[in-house]
Amino acid sequence: MGVNNDKNMAETSSELVERAISEFESPLIGYAKTIVHDLDRARDVVQDTFIRLYQQDVGKVSEGLKSWLYTVCRNRALDMLRKEKRMVSMEDVVIDSQHGEVDSPATITVDHERTEQVKSYIARLPENQATVIILKFEKGYSYQEISEQTGLSTGNIGFLIHTAIKRLRELLPDDLR
Amino acid sequence: MNIDINDPRITAFALGELTGSDAAELARAVRSDMNIRQAVEEVRDTAALLHGTIGGGEVHLLTPEQRETIRSAGNDGSAMLMAASSKEVPFWRRPAVAAIGAAAAVALGVFMTQQRGGNATQVADHASSWDWSQVDMKDLTSPVQLDGGGHVRASHAEDASATAVASAMSEDTASFRQELEKRINKEDIKSLPVLPELKEQDWIALDGRENMTVNIPLTSGATSWPLLQRYIGEMSTLPPSSAVRIEEMVNHFNYKFPTMLKGSGLVGDIEICHTPWNPKTLLLAVHLRAVSPVSLGGEAGLTFNARQTQRARILGYSGLVSNAAKSKPRYVSQSHGNYVIYELECGVGNHPDQVIATLQIGQQGDELKVRSGQVKSWGDASVDLRFASTVTAAGMLLSGTTSLGELDSERLFSLLGLLEQGDSALSLGERSRALPLLKRAAELLNQSPQTGD
Numbered sequence: 001m002g003v004n005n006d007k008n009m010a011e012t013s014s015e016l017v018e019r020a021i022s023e024f025e026s027p028l029i030g031y032a033k034t035i036v037h038d039l040d041r042a043r044d045v046v047q048d049t050f051i052r053l054y055q056q057d058v059g060k061v062s063e064g065l066k067s068w069l070y071t072v073c074r075n076r077a078l079d080m081l082r083k084e085k086r087m088v089s090m091e092d093v094v095i096d097s098q099h100g101e102v103d104s105p106a107t108i109t110v111d112h113e114r115t116e117q118v119k120s121y122i123a124r125l126p127e128n129q130a131t132v133i134i135l136k137f138e139k140g141y142s143y144q145e146i147s148e149q150t151g152l153s154t155g156n157i158g159f160l161i162h163t164a165i166k167r168l169r170e171l172l173p174d175d176l177r
Numbered sequence: 178m179n180i181d182i183n184d185p186r187i188t189a190f191a192l193g194e195l196t197g198s199d200a201a202e203l204a205r206a207v208r209s210d211m212n213i214r215q216a217v218e219e220v221r222d223t224a225a226l227l228h229g230t231i232g233g234g235e236v237h238l239l240t241p242e243q244r245e246t247i248r249s250a251g252n253d254g255s256a257m258l259m260a261a262s263s264k265e266v267p268f269w270r271r272p273a274v275a276a277i278g279a280a281a282a283v284a285l286g287v288f289m290t291q292q293r294g295g296n297a298t299q300v301a302d303h304a305s306s307w308d309w310s311q312v313d314m315k316d317l318t319s320p321v322q323l324d325g326g327g328h329v330r331a332s333h334a335e336d337a338s339a340t341a342v343a344s345a346m347s348e349d350t351a352s353f354r355q356e357l358e359k360r361i362n363k364e365d366i367k368s369l370p371v372l373p374e375l376k377e378q379d380w381i382a383l384d385g386r387e388n389m390t391v392n393i394p395l396t397s398g399a400t401s402w403p404l405l406q407r408y409i410g411e412m413s414t415l416p417p418s419s420a421v422r423i424e425e426m427v428n429h430f431n432y433k434f435p436t437m438l439k440g441s442g443l444v445g446d447i448e449i450c451h452t453p454w455n456p457k458t459l460l461l462a463v464h465l466r467a468v469s470p471v472s473l474g475g476e477a478g479l480t481f482n483a484r485q486t487q488r489a490r491i492l493g494y495s496g497l498v499s500n501a502a503k504s505k506p507r508y509v510s511q512s513h514g515n516y517v518i519y520e521l522e523c524g525v526g527n528h529p530d531q532v533i534a535t536l537q538i539g540q541q542g543d544e545l546k547v548r549s550g551q552v553k554s555w556g557d558a559s560v561d562l563r564f565a566s567t568v569t570a571a572g573m574l575l576s577g578t579t580s581l582g583e584l585d586s587e588r589l590f591s592l593l594g595l596l597e598q599g600d601s602a603l604s605l606g607e608r609s610r611a612l613p614l615l616k617r618a619a620e621l622l623n624q625s626p627q628t629g630d
């Protein structure tokens with residue numbers, strides 16, 4: 001079944017945005033970050049991009065969704081860069097952060113202790129589930145790539161990851177979840 | 178169609194692995210069924226944790242609050258208002274830029290025609306093989322006009338650049354992205370704002386009179402390290418001292434999760450060692466983090482014992498008014514926290530039990546004392562303190578801090594060498610990339626020595 005081939009089930013703008021978030025949230029944030037150099041700002045740009053998607057004609061934009069999203073995201077990121085150069089001084093940034101109105105962690109690197117904790121919970125999963133979790137989140141493979149690595153079907157991979165994440169959520173303590 | 182809460186497609190959708198009709202069906206379910214939406218959000222939460230820990234990287238996901246904001250905008254029509262409110266004249270449409278841009282567009286059109294010998298559509302089809310370094314910056318950054326279907330409106334030669342850029346974006350072409358990032362960095366340097374001169378924090382004199390309590394900053398900004406990378410790494414020149422904030426340099430990096438003291442949603446560690454560039458002083462480091470992902474900050478204070486400490490200063494945080502934020506709510510991040518270093522002039526030959534300073538966290542009186550007997554040599558200090566103090570030393574030299582003791586570029590070289598030899602943790606992540614940059618800074622400082630008192 002195509003996305004829009006049933007007129008009674010035509011995709012609404014809300015559904016289009018939800019689908020766009022699912023498919024493009026992460027790559028768009030990475031893209032915006034190459035322009036604005038900051039993860040929090042990149043998230044803001046992407047949030048704004050998705051909000052603007054509501055204004056579009058679903059029937060038309062659906063086909064060229066990726067192109068539309070990347071274009072608007074890029075335009076918004078460049079716009080933010082321009083505005084910040086004009087409006088934000090170093091002094092403002094620091095004083096704002098001292099006052100707690102912004103929380104701007106610069107870079108998140110590995111927190112060894114936390115990582116070890118998470119690994120210990122992954123180790124409690126059945127071996128096949130732990131393997132796909134490692135391939136998906138440590139190696140960054142897609143379902144298709146995991147399928148090629150393991151010889152399992154993408155359907156099986158999906159089931160294993162789904163089950164593994166549910167189990168992990170049960171195992172993880174509140175401060176990690 | 179109802180979707181079962183145990184349907185594996187829910188996880189696939191949350192992870193961006195679902196496309197086509199399955200994705201559309203799940204998107205519909207997320208909008209109409211709160212249980213499905215919650216299930217999707219839970220998977221994204223766990224995915225964020227896994228990306229941020231075993232993935233060893235940043236979490237390129239929106240926060241749950243941002244996703245809700247997006248959904249709300251669709252529900253109440255505020256998307257239209259938000260978009261309408263931000264229609265300002267972009268810089269590329271200013272007259273001077275537009276004139277340059279028009280010329281560049283013509284040049285680009287000629288260039289592309291020569292390169293490909295074909296029309297714009299053909300060029301766009303081969304965006305991945307383009308030499309973007311030959312394309313004018315304006316064309317890389319011009320807004321691309323799309324029709325309602327997300328297609329570039331390009332049928333004339335002068336629209337070729339837009340077509341090519343749009344094609345590169347559609348394919349998320351790595352070569353385009355790298356060139357754009359490189360050019361933006363260069364443009365950033367050219368157009369840096371005028372930075373205000375910073376006034377370094379004064380020493381607080383205690384002189385044996387009364388103990389002194391200071392609030393510990395809970396957050397730092399994030400601009401200095403990227404600026405240093407651009408000045409030192411890319412331009413091979415020293416940054417202006419006003420661009421150097423020691424606390425931002427130190428807190429660009431992550432440190433071991435604190436465990437020594439806990440209270441009011443905060444956790445903290447404290448450590449003290451001899452200053453490797455000043456035999457008369459000690460370095461006292463406090464590391465604070467939130468217990469939950471982002472906590473509304475409690476209070477954290479440090480009390481110096483006037484009998485042991487002649488004077489003390491915080492390293493970095495230039496230009497801030499002491500205790501200015503006391504009455505304001507503050508946030509501290511669990512993922513990053515804040516690592517703060519103080520320099521203390523203390524009496525020599527103290528009894529090992531004598532208290533030098535006391536860390537207090539929260540409203541309940543939770544505190545931790547650091548005593549003379551706990552003062553370590555720099556070489557015996559933790560990896561974190563050795564690294565953070567070396568970054569601090571670089572920041573002090575680059576920012577022109579006074580009272581440097583024996584600190585100069587040679588001493589900085591020496592500290593960096595010791596770090597390199599002794600700390601295997603440096604082989605991980607950002608820290609390993611910091612060393613070459615700091616060495617280059619030391620070289621540049623050596624060629625253009627800074628002076629302290």
